[in-house]
Amino acid sequence: MIALLLALGSSLAYGCADFLGGLGARKAHVLRTVMVAAPASLMVELLLWPFLGASFDTSTLAWGAASGVASAAAFALLYRTLAIGPMNVLSPVTALVSAALPVGVGLLQGEHLTTAGLAGLPLALVAVVLVSAGHGAGAARPSATALLLALGAGAAIALQLVCLHQAPSDSGVAPLITGRAVSSAVTLAAAGLLRRRLGSERPAYAMSAAAGVLDSVANLLFLLAARSGDLTIVAVVTALYPAGTVLLARGVLAERIHRGQLVGLGTAAVAVSLLALT
Numbered sequence: 001m002i003a004l005l006l007a008l009g010s011s012l013a014y015g016c017a018d019f020l021g022g023l024g025a026r027k028a029h030v031l032r033t034v035m036v037a038a039p040a041s042l043m044v045e046l047l048l049w050p051f052l053g054a055s056f057d058t059s060t061l062a063w064g065a066a067s068g069v070a071s072a073a074a075f076a077l078l079y080r081t082l083a084i085g086p087m088n089v090l091s092p093v094t095a096l097v098s099a100a101l102p103v104g105v106g107l108l109q110g111e112h113l114t115t116a117g118l119a120g121l122p123l124a125l126v127a128v129v130l131v132s133a134g135h136g137a138g139a140a141r142p143s144a145t146a147l148l149l150a151l152g153a154g155a156a157i158a159l160q161l162v163c164l165h166q167a168p169s170d171s172g173v174a175p176l177i178t179g180r181a182v183s184s185a186v187t188l189a190a191a192g193l194l195r196r197r198l199g200s201e202r203p204a205y206a207m208s209a210a211a212g213v214l215d216s217v218a219n220l221l222f223l224l225a226a227r228s229g230d231l232t233i234v235a236v237v238t239a240l241y242p243a244g245t246v247l248l249a250r251g252v253l254a255e256r257i258h259r260g261q262l263v264g265l266g267t268a269a270v271a272v273s274l275l276a277l278t
Contacts, residue, residue: 003229007237010221015244017214025083028201037212042180053172064175067163068182074156097154102235120274130264
C-alpha cells in the first residue's frame, strides 16, 4: 500500500511537471526550457541529501549516470512533444511506452503478481490507452513527427526508471543526484553546441523551474516506491500520470477531453484499487 501511494504521488507530480514543461517549451526553444528545469531539479535533490542520505559507490554512480543520460533525452523529447501537441493525446502515448519496458524488466527479474494484480495490471495499461483516446469529432490529431517524438520520449523515460531501480537500495538519493548532474551537463553541452539554433526567446523561467522541481519530486517518489514494492506495479501506476496532464490541459488550455478519456480515468481508478489488493 505504501508503494502504491508513493507511485500515485509520483504519477501526479510527473503529470504536473510535464504540463508545465510543455507550456514552457512553447515559449522558447526546448533546450532553453531544459537548461532551467534540469538545474532546478538538481538543486532539490541536493537539498534532500542531508535528510535522506547518499552513498556514492561504483554501482550507484554507474546506474545514476545512465539514468541521467536517459533523463536528458527524456526532458528534451517530452517537452518538445508536448510543445507540438495535442497534449491530451501525446502524453498518454508516451506513458504507455514508458510503462512497457519496466514491466518487462520486473517480470524477467522474477516478480510475481497475485490474482488481483493479474487483473489490475492489464487494466491499468488499458486505462493508459483509453486516456489517450483523443480522436473523436473535433479532437486534434497529432502529426507523424509528434508521434515519433512521443515514442522516443517514452523509451527514454522507461530507461531512466529502470536505471534508477537498478541502483543499490541503500544508496539514498545518490542515484538521483548523479543522474541529474549528468543530465544537466549533457543539456548544457548540447545547448552550447546548438547555441545558434536556440533563438533569442527567453525561457519561461518560473514555469520551467517549477517543472524541474516537480520532476525531481516525481523521481524521488518513484525511487522510494520501487524500493518498497514491485517495479512491475509501480511502473504502471506511475505511468498513469497523463491523467493529470490531460486534466490540466483541459482546464488551462481548453483542450477537448473525449468520452473515451473519461472512461479511461474511471478504469484507472478501478485498476489502482485492484493493485492495492496485491
